[in-house]
Amino acid sequence: xxxxxxxxxxxxxxxxxxxxxxxxxxxxxxxxxxxxxxxxxxxxxxxxxxxxxxxxxxxxxxxxxxxxxxxxxxxxxxxxxxxxxxxxxxxxxxxxxxxxxxxxxxxxxxxxxxxxxxxxxxxxxxxxxxxxxxxxxxxxxxxxxxxxxxxxxxxxxxxxxxxxxxxxxxxxxxxxxxxxxxxxxxxxxxxxxxxxxxxxxxxxxxxxxxxxxxxxxxxxxxxxxxxxxxxxxxxxxxxxxxxxxxxxxxxxxxxxxxxxxxxxxxxxxxxxxxxxxxxxxxxxxxxxxxxxxxxxxxxxxxxxxxxxxxxxxxxxxxxxxxxxxxxxxxxxxxxxxxxxxxxxxxxxxxxxxxxxxxxxxxxxxxxxxxxxxxxxxxxxxxxxxxxxxxxxxxxxxxxxxxxxxxxxxxxxxxxxxxxxxxxxxxxxxxxxxxxxxxxxxxxxxxxxxxxxxxxxxxxxxxxxxxxxxxxxxxxxxxxxxxxxxxxxxx
Amino acid sequence: xxxxxxxxxxxxxxxxxxxxxxxxxxxxxxxxxxxxxxxxxxxxxxxxxxxxxxxxxxxxxxxxxxxxxxxxxxxxxxxxxxxxxxxxxxxxxxxxxxxxxxxxxxxxxxxxxxxxxxxxxxxxxxxxxxxxxxxxxxxxxxxxxxxxxxxxxxxxxxxxxxxxxxxxxxxxxxxxxxxxxxxxxxxxxxxxxxxxxxxxxxxxxxxxxxxxxxxxxxxxxxxxxxxxx
Numbered sequence: 235x236x237x238x239x240x241x242x243x244x245x246x247x248x249x250x251x252x253x254x255x256x257x258x259x260x261x262x263x264x265x266x267x268x269x270x271x272x273x274x275x276x277x278x279x280x281x282x283x284x285x286x287x288x289x290x291x292x293x294x295x296x297x298x299x300x301x302x303x304x305x306x307x308x309x310x311x312x313x314x315x316x317x318x319x320x321x322x323x324x325x326x327x328x329x330x331x332x333x334x335x336x337x338x339x340x341x342x343x344x345x346x347x348x349x350x351x352x353x354x355x356x357x358x359x360x361x362x363x364x365x366x367x368x369x370x371x372x373x374x375x376x377x378x379x380x381x382x383x384x385x386x387x388x389x390x391x392x393x394x395x396x397x398x399x400x401x402x403x404x405x406x407x408x409x410x411x412x413x414x415x416x417x418x419x420x421x422x423x424x425x426x427x428x429x430x431x432x433x434x435x436x437x438x439x440x441x442x443x444x445x446x447x448x449x450x451x452x453x454x455x456x457x458x459x460x461x462x463x464x465x466x467x468x469x470x471x472x473x474x475x476x477x478x479x480x481x482x483x484x485x486x487x488x489x490x491x492x493x494x495x496x497x498x499x500x501x502x503x504x505x506x507x508x509x510x511x512x513x514x515x516x517x518x519x520x521x522x523x524x525x526x527x528x529x530x531x532x533x534x535x536x537x538x539x540x541x542x543x544x545x546x547x548x549x550x551x552x553x554x555x556x557x558x559x560x561x562x563x564x565x566x567x568x569x570x571x572x573x574x575x576x577x578x579x580x581x582x583x584x585x586x587x588x589x590x591x592x593x594x595x596x597x598x599x600x601x602x603x604x605x606x607x608x609x610x611x612x613x614x615x616x617x618x619x620x621x622x623x624x625x626x627x628x629x630x631x632x633x634x635x636x637x638x639x640x641x642x643x644x645x646x647x648x649x650x651x652x653x654x655x656x657x658x659x660x661x662x663x664x665x666x667x668x669x670x671x672x673x674x675x676x677x678x679x680x681x682x683x684x685x686x687x688x689x690x691x692x693x694x695x696x697x698x699x700x701x702x703x704x705x706x707x708x709x710x711x712x713x714x715x716x717x718x719x720x721x722x723x724x
Numbered sequence: 725x726x727x728x729x730x731x732x733x734x735x736x737x738x739x740x741x742x743x744x745x746x747x748x749x750x751x752x753x754x755x756x757x758x759x760x761x762x763x764x765x766x767x768x769x770x771x772x773x774x775x776x777x778x779x780x781x782x783x784x785x786x787x788x789x790x791x792x793x794x795x796x797x798x799x800x801x802x803x804x805x806x807x808x809x810x811x812x813x814x815x816x817x818x819x820x821x822x823x824x825x826x827x828x829x830x831x832x833x834x835x836x837x838x839x840x841x842x843x844x845x846x847x848x849x850x851x852x853x854x855x856x857x858x859x860x861x862x863x864x865x866x867x868x869x870x871x872x873x874x875x876x877x878x879x880x881x882x883x884x885x886x887x888x889x890x891x892x893x894x895x896x897x898x899x900x901x902x903x904x905x906x907x908x909x910x911x912x913x914x915x916x917x918x919x920x921x922x923x924x925x926x927x928x929x930x931x932x933x934x935x936x937x938x939x940x941x942x943x944x945x946x947x948x949x950x951x952x953x
Contacts, residue, residue: 249946249949249950249953252942252945252946252949253946255942256939256942256943256945256946259935259938259939259942260939260943262935262939263935263936263939265927266919266923266927266932266935267919269922270922329922330760333760333761336762337761337762337763337831338830338831339761339763339792339831339832339868339898340759340760340761341757342757342921342922343757343758344757344918344921345921346914346917347917347921348916348917348920348921348928348929349920349921350921350922353921353922356922393924394924396922396923396924397924397925400923400924400926400927401924429953432950432953433950433953436946436950592830592831593830596827596828696953697729697733700730700733700950700951700953701733703947703950703951704733704736704737704740704947704951707737707943707947708737708740711740711741711744712744715744715747715748716747716748716827716828716829717830719915720751720829720830721830721831723754723915723918723919724751724752724753724754724755724790724902
């Protein structure tokens with residue numbers, strides 16, 4: 235397996251191992267830096283994990299509220315008004331969760347020793363670890379997300395909340411290592427040289443938001459892993475063929491993704507043209523003919539569904555009784571107006587906004603990144619239309635597929651955001667940059683290909699990658715030392 | 725040619741590392757953390773008219789005052805000067821300023837001044853003065869203020885606000901005095917102690933030192949190897 239990935243030479247293996255080791259150590263360091271519950275929605279994920287350990291038949295009295303009663307008493311920045319276990323609520327209160335989360339000018343109260351002012355009282359407490367007020371507050375993602383974390387929590391059941399909580403964070407770091415392995419084999423398959431593949435993986439390993447996401451309790455790392463595995467299988471299918479191995483990998487990636495989160499539906503959509511491409515290549519059928527035939531079949535199927543279930547279809551695309559607006563056009567227009575600001579926020583949260591998204595990198599930094607992305611976009615378009623083949627860049631088919639994957643995820647996230655907006659009349663979900671993290675490998679392939687187009691030979695392409703790596707490393711170090719550490723500890 | 729490029733990249737990386745460590749060591753200081761502010765309002769900083777408030781330093785070696793300021797700078801020549809004065813707000817003990825080139829902090833602007841070593845328990849006066857190159861009445865910077873029962877005795881004086889001020893009782897400027905250790909390594913010890921709090925045993929003290937050391941070592945090794953690859 236090692237030889238398949240890294241060839242017979244030992245040097246790339248050692249470098250690859252060093253990349254993984256550095257990423258793992260960095261993940262541990264970040265996991266130590268972010269205070270308890272200060273990762274996005276971590277308290278909800280942890281609540282779900284703890285809830286999974288409760289017996290099915292509850293042996294304690296439960297106080298039930300209706301949904302509207304609960305909504306009336308809940309206050310966003312008062313964790314005590316939510317339905318968490320006593321342990322989670324009181325630990326959060328004793329570590330200043332509410333004021334720290336509410337505004338960036340507050341931070342946890344700290345003492346002059348290595349134990350926090352309330353740490354010993356938290357360790358000595360006998361707080362209830364079960365929820366006794368319903369409906370319980372917890373993350374509502376599919377069960378599969380919490381399978382491994384629940385096992386870890388069960389094994390460490392008798393340990394303190396700090397041991398349980400921070401050990402579960404380690405699972406995200408391990409997912410991050412898996413993502414890097416998938417990313418490396420993807421770009422190597424796509425045609426990057428071994429050295430360039432190592433540099434590409436190093437660049438990814440130091441992306442600041444990716445690094446922070448893979449150091450807190452979150453379902454995103456597993457989803458990113460599923461997407462990256464899918465990208466690898468897709469590239470393999472494009473380069474080789476739709477054999478049993480690649481077919482199985484695609485299916486595994488899709489099922490894995492769907493078991494984690496709904497955005498994985500994008501993988502099903504992306505698999506469709508991929509399979510068509512593989513079939514057209516294998517049996518020498520013109521892709522255009524195959525695509526046209528497939529679209530006709532899909533259209534006929536849609537017509538059939540519409541004739542059988544017209545009202546449910548319409549309500550799902552934003553007209554009818556569930557819509558807040560008088561027409562589909564009005565709904566879309568208002569959505570585009572309201573979501574314009576979100577576009578720049580998406581960029582910022584993708585490249586450098588941490589914690590509860592109150593810790594952004596400096597504005598000039600994000601503008602510089604956008605400039606680089608813009609240059610890459612132009613390069614990408616020119617590459618796709620150019621007649622010259624650059625052997626050190628991925629083929630145009632691979633680039634097109636990566637672009638398709640990115641666009642499909644964008645459309646899916648924005649469609650879902652619009653659906654919720656259409657029902658309520660205001661933007662509730664938004665388009666946070668981390669929602670687009672699943673396609674990070676494909677996205678970076680696009681950026682690097684786009685920038686690589688401006689470079690005339692492989693030697694200089696390698697230098698470009700090194701320069702990008704140094705910039706990414708600088709961005710990561712800046713994020714840790716000038717944003718994250720001062721935020722919580724200065 | 726290849727070696728020259730790699731060497732340039734290596735030099736850039738090392739220079740950057742030195743810059744980060746230098747800046748980090750200059751800003752390494754620890755504030756009183758027992759504040760729970762709300763951003764309840766703001767005080768405009770009128771040109772050349774200070775906004776003042778007294779505060780009590782909790783520890784020795786007062787060296788920074790972190791202050792929540794918004795809408796600054798609007799032009800590159802804007803400056804805000806901080807004077808740390810005595811309890812009567814008359815005699816200046818230390819001075820600092822921030823401008824367009826001052827590095828951004830999450831939530832705060834960091835005013836750094838010569839360490840006041842015997843500051844513990846003493847009352848000081850913080851005076852913030854906006855000094856634009858050309859006087860103006862629009863696009864003025866604002867200092868964030870908090871109002872709560874915790875700050876009932878606090879008074880903010882804004883010499884530029886003649887309509888509602890100049891005294892505003894029950895308000896406090898959102899600011900945190902910060903203190904340095906006597907050496908860089910003492911500061912690192914304090915930082916490790918702070919990071920260790922509310923963590924499991926394997927993220928405390930010695931383990932944290934080992935983790936930090938291994939991370940720095942492997943990151944530098946990886947960076948050098950990748951650059952020279």
